[in-house]
Every structure is written in structure tokens, then in C-alpha cells.
Amino acid sequence: MTASPAIDRASLRRRALGLSLALWAFIMGMLWYAGTINTVEEVPPLQLWLVRLAWMASGFALGWLIFRILEWSVENTSIGPITALVALVCVFGAFHTVVNSLLYFELAGATATPLQHVVAIVYWLHFQLAWGVLILTLVMGAQAKAEREGRLMAQREAQSAQLDALTFQVHPHFLFNTLGAVSSLVGEEQFEKGEAMVRKLAIFLRRGLRREANEDVTLEQEFADLAVYIDIERIRFEGRFEFRAHLDAGVRDALVSGFLLQPLVENAIKYAVAPSKRFVTLDLSACRAGENVEISLVDDGPGSSNSHGLGTGEANVQERLRARFGDNVSFDAGPRSAGGYAVRLSFPYQRAAMEADGEEMPA
Structure with missing residues (x-):
């Protein structure tokens, strides 16, 4: 200390x-x-x-x-x-x-x-x-x-320690699930898929190891990390879902804690894609709303009204947001009337020292 x-x-x-x-x-x-x-x-x-x-x-x-x-x-x-x-x-x-x-x-x-x-x-x-x-x-x-x-300084150190603990909570959970999927693919003699998943996993983990536990990244970097994670899940659930992500130009340089959104996307994969017998669409978007950044993740899967709330995903994201921004955040999650599940969160816009232009991530 x-x-x-x-x-x-x-x-x-x-x-x-x-x-x-x-x-x-x-x-x-x-x-x-x-x-x-x-x-x-x-x-x-x-x-x-x-x-x-x-x-x-x-x-x-x-x-x-x-x-x-x-x-x-x-x-x-x-x-x-x-x-x-x-x-x-x-x-x-x-x-x-x-x-x-x-x-x-x-x-x-x-x-x-x-x-x-x-x-x-x-x-x-x-x-x-x-x-x-x-x-x-x-x-x-x-x-x-x-x-x-x-x-x-003591307050910042306590906040940093809390964010570290919450961040360390994410990676072992994700790693355990991914290695379990690799083991299943190898057991089914789907070696090429298993090898591809390991390569993508190495890329994803390399990105994380280059940073401190609670280091800030831009939303552009966060979305790029999610794209690698989605590539891993596409191998697991080939042809079963589509992931669409849109990042407005006005928030590409907004700062967030690294891997903030990954638990939410992982939750959507777990509760909307995995149990579904039909094709599922996941829509992730981020935009500017006044002095805040608003992010939404919507799926049209069959998840029940309380299924997404299980596990550490949503709780982890809420705690990390509150540890970082205090009471200046909002987090809302629940089933949609038209079916599926939606997560919406808002937090203060803090700009990184870089220029950004609008860009939509490829699916």
C-alpha cells in the first residue's frame, strides 16, 4: 500500500x-x-x-x-x-x-x-x-x-482493490467454461475446432495479460476484446446465433474498466443461446446520452424472467460500475415483453485522450 x-x-x-x-x-x-x-x-x-x-x-x-x-x-x-x-x-x-x-x-x-x-x-x-x-x-x-x-489515496486504494477482486472474478469463470468446451470438442474428436478455440483463447488472454487488473480501456478496445470472445463462442455454438455490435462515434473514446461487458455477453450466451433450439440474435450497442454513456445488450432468446440473474455476471458488472462511479450509474436488467432479455446500463462519460470516428463493428 x-x-x-x-x-x-x-x-x-x-x-x-x-x-x-x-x-x-x-x-x-x-x-x-x-x-x-x-x-x-x-x-x-x-x-x-x-x-x-x-x-x-x-x-x-x-x-x-x-x-x-x-x-x-x-x-x-x-x-x-x-x-x-x-x-x-x-x-x-x-x-x-x-x-x-x-x-x-x-x-x-x-x-x-x-x-x-x-x-x-x-x-x-x-x-x-x-x-x-x-x-x-x-x-x-x-x-x-x-x-x-x-x-x-486510501479511498482510491480501497476502490482499486475492490475492482481488482471483481476483475479477477471474471477471468477464472470464463477460462473454466472455455476449457470445458475445448475438452468436449476434443472428446468428440473435433480437433480442428478445439485447436481454433485454443488459438482464440490465447489471443483473448494475451490482451488481458498486457493490462493491469482494473486498467481502463476505451469502449473501442472493449468492443474489440468482445469480438475475440464472440469468435470463441461461435466455435462452440456454430450457426446458432448472430452477434451484432454498434459503437457510436461519440463514445469510442469513452473509458471503462477492462472486460466490463464480457460477463454480460457471456450471460446472454449461457441463458439465451445455449438452451435455445432456434437461432438467437444478440444486439450490443453503445451511444452518448447527455453526459452519460448508455449501453444495451438485447437478446431474443427463450430465457426465463429470472434466469439471467443467476451467477456472478450481472452482479459483478454492477459492483464494478458502482466501485468506479459511485451512485452515478444505472443498471436495469429483465425480460422483454416481446420475448428475450435486455440489459441496459448508464455511467458518466469520461473521455480518453484520443480522437475517434464512428465505426460499426462487424458481426
Whole structure:
């Protein structure tokens, strides 16, 4: 299982650095515009600005230290981030402001009163606290994003595992039936038919082995896979059914899970063709309906009202659709009033990155 996404620390630190530089550039501009704070004419301008630059550099360094502590504390301690922020800003900010004030008045040859220290602390703390709130917002936002991505990843992995299980359910079932048919043909000494069926089976399985268990394919590819499967069934039920497939141009590039439709066609062969003593027609079509893809499989076989619902075919397809698209699918199956059986399903149209033109598959 893939590890949950971690906070993108490089991006977070770049943004924190940018905010810090912006804050101190603003303060520098404000001081430049104001000239001096508590101007003392005896302080030479060069020394005054050297003190300010030292104050700003040390303030930037302390601010970066606060950021790194917050970044660590959000993930590694039970202390509330707001509590940590207020404590850090008050302690470091007050210390920084008092030291700066002492240095400034020392340079000016004056003595600051306690009230002046308090005023300086209150005045500058609101800048540092505002900066701290912005930084905390960045840290918490990055953590929330990482947690959200972790939940989405876990959800996708669970969905993928479910689709894998459902896909693995299809191939053994089909393979068992086909090998049983090959065995019957060999037992009846119909060696050429048995050999032809094995060749077609190899082609069909090779297509499946080239993909991941739940890899998406286009409907055009899905219909091509079905054509190979139908070739196998034509050998089994020679001259007993016709398969007609039509794929509208507008959905040739629509994405579906691989081998999604094969269980439905296999069901139709099993319940409409196999028990029938007359010729059976199977019609498969896919078209665009607004934002959805609609697919229908209709047969005119003698199947009873509940026969097609047996086995794993329809249930497998429904579960795979819901695992992929959630509640944005519809699935309807049942006997037709005119005889036979119909399956209709609809799911959201998701386009593959390819161009497609209309084409009707050969029977």
C-alpha cells in the first residue's frame, strides 16, 4: 500500500520565507518613511540604521525559528497550535523588542523607562503576532491538505482493490467454461475446432495479460476484446446465433474498466443461446446520452424472467460500475415483453485522450 502523502515541506518553507521577507520589507519601508522612532538627534543615522538592520535580521531569524518550531509541534506534540503560537510570539517577540530597545537607548545615551519598554513591546508584537497567524495558517493548511490527500489515496486504494477482486472474478469463470468446451470438442474428436478455440483463447488472454487488473480501456478496445470472445463462442455454438455490435462515434473514446461487458455477453450466451433450439440474435450497442454513456445488450432468446440473474455476471458488472462511479450509474436488467432479455446500463462519460470516428463493428 502506498504511504500517505506527507506535508510538502519545501513548498511550505518557500511560502513562509516569502511571507517573512514581505513583512520585514514592509517594516523597513515604514521605518524609512517615518524617519526614526523616538528620534534622538545624538544618534548618527548610520548607527541608527545599523541597529535597525540588526534588529530586523535578528527578528527574521527568531521568526524563522518560530516557524520551524510550529511546523514541528503541529505534527509531534499535543499542544494546541494557537497556544504554541501565542506563547512563542510573546516570549520571543517580547525578548527581541526589549533587547532592541535597550540597544537603541544605550546607543542614544539615554535610559528607557519601563513604560517605554511596554509601549515598544505592545507596538511591535501585533506585527509579529499577525505574521505568526499567517504562518500558522500556512502550516495548518499544508497539514490539512496532506491529510485530505491521504484520505483520497486510501479511498482510491480501497476502490482499486475492490475492482481488482471483481476483475479477477471474471477471468477464472470464463477460462473454466472455455476449457470445458475445448475438452468436449476434443472428446468428440473435433480437433480442428478445439485447436481454433485454443488459438482464440490465447489471443483473448494475451490482451488481458498486457493490462493491469482494473486498467481502463476505451469502449473501442472493449468492443474489440468482445469480438475475440464472440469468435470463441461461435466455435462452440456454430450457426446458432448472430452477434451484432454498434459503437457510436461519440463514445469510442469513452473509458471503462477492462472486460466490463464480457460477463454480460457471456450471460446472454449461457441463458439465451445455449438452451435455445432456434437461432438467437444478440444486439450490443453503445451511444452518448447527455453526459452519460448508455449501453444495451438485447437478446431474443427463450430465457426465463429470472434466469439471467443467476451467477456472478450481472452482479459483478454492477459492483464494478458502482466501485468506479459511485451512485452515478444505472443498471436495469429483465425480460422483454416481446420475448428475450435486455440489459441496459448508464455511467458518466469520461473521455480518453484520443480522437475517434464512428465505426460499426462487424458481426
